[in-house]
Amino acid sequence: MLLLDYILGRLAQMVPVIIGVSLIAFLAIHLVPGDPIQIMMHGRATPETLAAAHAKLGLDRPLLIQYGRFIGNAALGDLGTSIIQNAPVSGIVGEKLGPTVFLLVFSSILAIVIALPLSLLAARRVDRAADHAIRLVGIVGFAMPPFWVGILLMLFFGIYLDWFPISGFGKDFIDRLWHAVLPSATIALFLAPILIQSLRASMLDVLTADYIEVARAKGLGEWRILVKHVLRNALIPVVTVLAVNIGWLLSGAVVVEYLFSYPGLGSLLVRAVGYRDYPVIQGLSLVFAVLVIVVNLLADLSYMLIDRRVLTS
Amino acid sequence: MSVAAASPAGRAAAELARWPGALKIGAAMLALIVLAGLAAPWLTPYDPLTQDLVNALQPPSARHPFGTDNFGRDVLTRVLYGIRIDLPMGFFMTYVPLIYGIVLGALAGYFGGWFDAVLMRILDVTVAFPFLVLIIVIVAILGPGVHNIYIAVFLTAWTMYARLARAEMLVERGKDYVLAARTLGFGPWRIVFRHVLPNIANSSIVFSMTDFVLTILLVSGLSFLGLGIAPPEPEWGTMVAEGRDFIFDAWWICTLPGLAIVVTGSALSLVGDGLAQRLGERRHALL
Numbered sequence: 001m002l003l004l005d006y007i008l009g010r011l012a013q014m015v016p017v018i019i020g021v022s023l024i025a026f027l028a029i030h031l032v033p034g035d036p037i038q039i040m041m042h043g044r045a046t047p048e049t050l051a052a053a054h055a056k057l058g059l060d061r062p063l064l065i066q067y068g069r070f071i072g073n074a075a076l077g078d079l080g081t082s083i084i085q086n087a088p089v090s091g092i093v094g095e096k097l098g099p100t101v102f103l104l105v106f107s108s109i110l111a112i113v114i115a116l117p118l119s120l121l122a123a124r125r126v127d128r129a130a131d132h133a134i135r136l137v138g139i140v141g142f143a144m145p146p147f148w149v150g151i152l153l154m155l156f157f158g159i160y161l162d163w164f165p166i167s168g169f170g171k172d173f174i175d176r177l178w179h180a181v182l183p184s185a186t187i188a189l190f191l192a193p194i195l196i197q198s199l200r201a202s203m204l205d206v207l208t209a210d211y212i213e214v215a216r217a218k219g220l221g222e223w224r225i226l227v228k229h230v231l232r233n234a235l236i237p238v239v240t241v242l243a244v245n246i247g248w249l250l251s252g253a254v255v256v257e258y259l260f261s262y263p264g265l266g267s268l269l270v271r272a273v274g275y276r277d278y279p280v281i282q283g284l285s286l287v288f289a290v291l292v293i294v295v296n297l298l299a300d301l302s303y304m305l306i307d308r309r310v311l312t313s
Numbered sequence: 314m315s316v317a318a319a320s321p322a323g324r325a326a327a328e329l330a331r332w333p334g335a336l337k338i339g340a341a342m343l344a345l346i347v348l349a350g351l352a353a354p355w356l357t358p359y360d361p362l363t364q365d366l367v368n369a370l371q372p373p374s375a376r377h378p379f380g381t382d383n384f385g386r387d388v389l390t391r392v393l394y395g396i397r398i399d400l401p402m403g404f405f406m407t408y409v410p411l412i413y414g415i416v417l418g419a420l421a422g423y424f425g426g427w428f429d430a431v432l433m434r435i436l437d438v439t440v441a442f443p444f445l446v447l448i449i450v451i452v453a454i455l456g457p458g459v460h461n462i463y464i465a466v467f468l469t470a471w472t473m474y475a476r477l478a479r480a481e482m483l484v485e486r487g488k489d490y491v492l493a494a495r496t497l498g499f500g501p502w503r504i505v506f507r508h509v510l511p512n513i514a515n516s517s518i519v520f521s522m523t524d525f526v527l528t529i530l531l532v533s534g535l536s537f538l539g540l541g542i543a544p545p546e547p548e549w550g551t552m553v554a555e556g557r558d559f560i561f562d563a564w565w566i567c568t569l570p571g572l573a574i575v576v577t578g579s580a581l582s583l584v585g586d587g588l589a590q591r592l593g594e595r596r597h598a599l600l
Binding site: 033144145148246248251274281 | 434437442444445455534554557564575576578579
């Protein structure tokens with residue numbers, strides 16, 4: 001029953017957050033100084049089209065009723081209508097969700113592949129040349145703007161070597177993977193320094209722990225210790241760091257998707273802001289926040305599976 | 314203690330001797346960058362905005378070490394003047410929210426109650442949004458421009474410091490010196506501001522260096538997306554965006570301003586790393 005209590009408690013904690021998030025998304029259109037429809041139409045809307053658009057978006061009703069409708073409809077998957085594209089927002093946003101999730105998963109895997117061996121090396125050679133070199137690479141890597149790294153990767157691997165496509169999405173799975181290599185690598189290079197920093201610390205803890213000494217004393221091979229004890233215990237920090245940084249991962253994805261003309265939520269957001277397409281901006285901010293909340297929930301649930309002790313604390 | 318160590322200069326030298334290598338190197342790099350920004354008009358004979366179309370798209374040479382852009386403007390000159398835009402923006406957007414973030418978090422941690430509950434809910438909602446998305450949405454509401462980016466960052470960036478300060482306050486609150494101060498009859502405001510705040514500021518100061526780097530990445534990133542500082546201003550992200558159209562024939566226009574961001578960010582990160590060692594704090598990557 002402990003398990004069920006934990007899950008229910010965790011879900012209950014989410015309620016005020018969801019209300020707050022939906023309130024911000026809802027207010028996005030109402031806080032615009034001036035008339036949002038006039039701004040969308042660049043001041044060229046006649047009084048009739050203005051009134052029609054207001055009626056269509058429900059902007060002519062009392063605020064509380066509008067909010068009630070907004071949150072009720074959103075719960076049912078209806079995020080309103082884009083005036084500029086004349087199409088339902090849920091459809092516009094929904095078709096971009098898949099590519100973004102694909103990009104996030106791919107770049108997280110790449111980041112782990114980069115970070116795991118480097119942090120292990122740093123932890124095993126603490127305060128020696130390799131450790132310092134990796135820390136320096138992390139410091140410089142952390143300061144590299146993703147849009148700039150992306151351009152460098154485009155120039156070298158896309159244009160000079162001509163190995164990977166530099167824009168678009170692709171048709172089948174392999175083609176999509178192919179198109180996602182450079183954008184994912186860009187995000188991974190931005191994420192890896194953060195991962196390395198926390199992984200190094202947690203591996204250090206494990207490597208100096210008593211049970212490793214015991215394992216060594218029992219004559220277990222170094223390789224076996226690494227795989228059975230060290231890597232297994234590194235799993236929790238990997239999950240934590242990825243979940244805590246999902247917001248940064250998504251922030252990076254916005255810039256990288258725009259740079260690589262990748263058809264995801266990020267490039268849609270930049271485009272929607274350019275057109276001042278407020279219903280799309282509202283829907284997107286809601287979807288982005290829900291993504292972060294869901295990933296954090298999944299992370300919490302996965303700790304529970306990895307380490308049952310969280311239930312009792 | 315020797316006589317020299319008692320004089321101010323001697324104390325400064327003694328403190329400097331205790332600085333870790335990373336802090337020395339980072340501080341020296343940062344000082345050079347600040348000086349280069351201040352001295353920009355004397356370091357280069359060119360103007361960052363004046364166009365010279367005859368000399369457009371020149372590759373790096375002795376006359377133009379970073380080459381020229383599509384309008385014939387000297388790229389090195391623009392990078393130097395860019396220091397005057399990116400560094401102050403990063404500084405104010407980091408340290409103004411730091412001040413009220415720490416104060417709000419410390420008060421919430423000390424007093425608890427409804428104030429703490431409200432603050433925590435605001436924090437939960439803010440971190441539920443990807444940071445860049447929240448900034449972009451606020452900029453979409455208010456419209457692009459430097460002032461609105463300041464407003465967007467001031468509205469959101471304090472939350473990380475409030476979270477840090479609150480967590481530390483919860484620990485400090487039960488310590489003996491706070492109890493002693495309370496027993497002496499000191500008021501809660503005096504205890505929070507005079508006694509506890511100086512003790513919990515270190516972790517925020519160390520984190521602020523990471524935040525400073527991220528803020529410069531944010532400003533240049535927003536400009537790159539066309540939502541920040543508009544051309545022809547020599548902002549680094551704007552320059553990278555402008556140069557992107559010419560990467561096939563003129564790689565230097567967008568790659569070299571980006572390098573300025575990397576060098577500045579690395580300097581700040583080194584200072585953060587060194588400060589963490591000097592102050593004995595664990596360095597938080599992100600919160």
